[in-house]
Amino acid sequence: MTSIVRNQWYVAAYGREIGRDLFSRTICGESILFWRTEAGTVTAISDRCVHRRFPLSEHPSHLVGDTVVCGYHGFTYGADGVCVAVPGQTRVPRTARLRSYPIVEQDSFVWVFIGDPALAPSTPIPRAPWLDLDGWTTVSGMEPLAARASLLIDNLLDLSHETYLHGGYIGTPEVAETPITTEVDEEAGIVYVSRHMADAACPPFYAKSTGITGRITRWQDIEYTPPCLYKLHSRIAPVGVLPNADGSDPDAFHVEVVYAITPETEHSTHDFWAVARDFALDDQGVSDFLAESNRTVVLQDVTALDVLERVIATEADGYQELSINIDTGGLAARRLMAKLAAAGAGSAPAAAPAAR
Secondary structure: OOOOOOOEEEEEEEHHHOOOOOEEEEEOOEEEEEEEOOOOOEEEEEOOOOOOOOOOOOOOOEEEOOEEEOOOOOOEEEOOOEEEEEOOEOOOOOOOEOOEOOEEEEOOEEEEEEOOHHHHHHOOOOOOHHHHOOOOEEEEEEEEEOOOHHHHHHHHHOHHHHHHHOEOOOEOHHHHHOOOEEEEEOOOOEEEEEEEEEEEOOOHHHHHHHOOOOOEEEEEEEEEEOOOEEEEEEEEEEOOOOOOOOOOOOOOEEEEEEEEEEEEEOOEEEEEEEEEEOOOOOOHHHHHHHHHHHHHHHHHHHHHHHHHHHHHHHOOOOOOOOOOHHHHHHHHHHHHHHHHHHHHOOOOOOOOOOOO
16 A cells, blocks of 8 residues: 555655756656746656657657657657657557646745646645745755655654754754644644744854854744645744744744655655745855755754664564654644545556557
């Protein structure tokens, strides 16, 4: 039984990754070919010729205008996946077509719909507007994870691990010591986990980027929309500095940490990460520091989760893990994911028939 939730939008790439070169990425077990048309829109079709399965992303396949020519036998496809020319005959078999995927570009991400394309318009895409918004500066990247997506979800919804795994970067003792609150919006399908630290050490990640030298008030407010988008709303300020009564917060530093958690296969994941800030907007030094530091943190998670995937693969059936209070957010996310999986069960579209 698959663990991948279908009939959902997933982040396939950053917009900057896709241009006029053929670009392939496996999303939820499906190899997908992306490119930009001459008008600049992103298109996505199956990365496999209907004739002899040659990947269209492989050289010498190439674009001619808004068509892609297979580098093996010359089958030519439009941006909608329909074959428009075949070698040695004028008639194109009516079944010579590749699956095309709904695409939306939003908040610097390219989103692709996996499942029944008829459901794409009615399925909401969660927002992360800070990644492409005036008044914010963003650094971002992606790391491959040789582990199932659910392990990364668990990791991000329990930030107590920062104290132990990410000490010297973002972790301090207060993160693990401070209790969390967890709420679930069942109608919207969102998990909220909050940890507010009134008096905490300032980790290097924030001390070097904000210039704060003393202890801080540190808020971590998580908003997770299954299956793909995780947002950590971070507020950093000197101890005792709180938002104004009207909600304005001019004396604090705000960081939006965004993860797009996209399964590559059942046991591998694309770990997209982005850090947006509302301070030092034009300071390249701060950008370089945050990019390097956050990538280091991500790679620490990748190393740990890759190990955990190998452990799980060798354990006996029926192993019972232990959960405690800090796991309430992750357990709520598992429940919502199971609900989405049940709703989408059995609805994957059939593969395109072979040409004849």
